[in-house]
Amino acid sequence: MGRIVLEQVAKRFGDAEVIPALDLEIEDGEFAVFVGPSGCGKSTLLRLIAGLEDVSGGRILIDDADATQMAPARRGLAMVFQSYALYPHMTVRKNIAFPLRMAGLDKAEIERRVQSAAAALNLTDYLDRRPGQLSGGQRQRVAIGRAIVREPAAFLFDEPLSNLDAALRVGMRLEISELHKRLRTTMIYVTHDQVEAMTMADKIVVLQAGRIEQAGSPLELYRAPRNRFVAGFIGSPRMNFIEGEEAGRRGAFAIGVRPEDIALSREPAPGAWEGVVGVAEHLGSDTFVHVHETGLAETITVRVSGETPCAHGDRVWLTPREDAIHRFDAE
């Protein structure tokens, strides 16, 4: 089990109100990702759930039990940190078994759990090695193994991949996703990286200044962002925003259109935005074309197929797909 419910959870540090009051439900077995810019309160929220910080208000329920005042160790959650401290003189087996030895479990039970964690993490062949004989990714897996053996109600990950190089990050991202599919245990994962959020989450929780801007599946957030912040945060390259004033409507508004929802033509097209290519970024599969001089305030980014010939200085005409235009109140 691992259903986690936050009711009006608030956190202040002195005078600073980091989390005003927030409601959130994470279902049993769900992979929830907290994402948002640096300082928005992601880690604080995770630490409140873990019990590493006390709430300033509200309640935290874990499997229907009020855990608000529970000591961290009693919550049945396992935290996996960014920097993984393994004991260098111990074998992988002993490192993974460590929390169970501390808890005083018997030998047979410890061995059963270590074997099962090692199997889930493809570490079975490495159990007799020491951390110094492992790659960075394998060491990260041992750290996760140490959390798995405790058979927690949920795993909490605080930016676990931010110390790894780009290639390793992608590999570990897939491994954690696969691990979730295998274990089906609730996971809460903190990251500032929207690609990690999109690729790993069942539910993305977008935070800004301690508030939930939107919570939903990756595709819900992508297709139907509730506001301009979410629209700009989810998706890469970023959604294009065009400011406007609407007759008969008070106040300014903005429209948003994603780079893949704009057609690019080299011939004049009726009603199109005419502009000049600044930079065309060729990624192979796709090309990101940044278009200036359209008469709009912002550079417009268009995503076209990698085959599309396009270069600096080309004159182009852009037509947004009518049914893919989002409307937002101006900021």
Ligand code: ADP
């Ligand atoms: P994130 O994980 O999204 O980068 P944090 O949760 O670490 O954000 O921090 C949110 C805000 O709370 C920041 O403004 C940070 O400076 C502040 N904060 C975090 N921990 C403490 C603390 N122990 N004391 C005072 N302020 C803190």
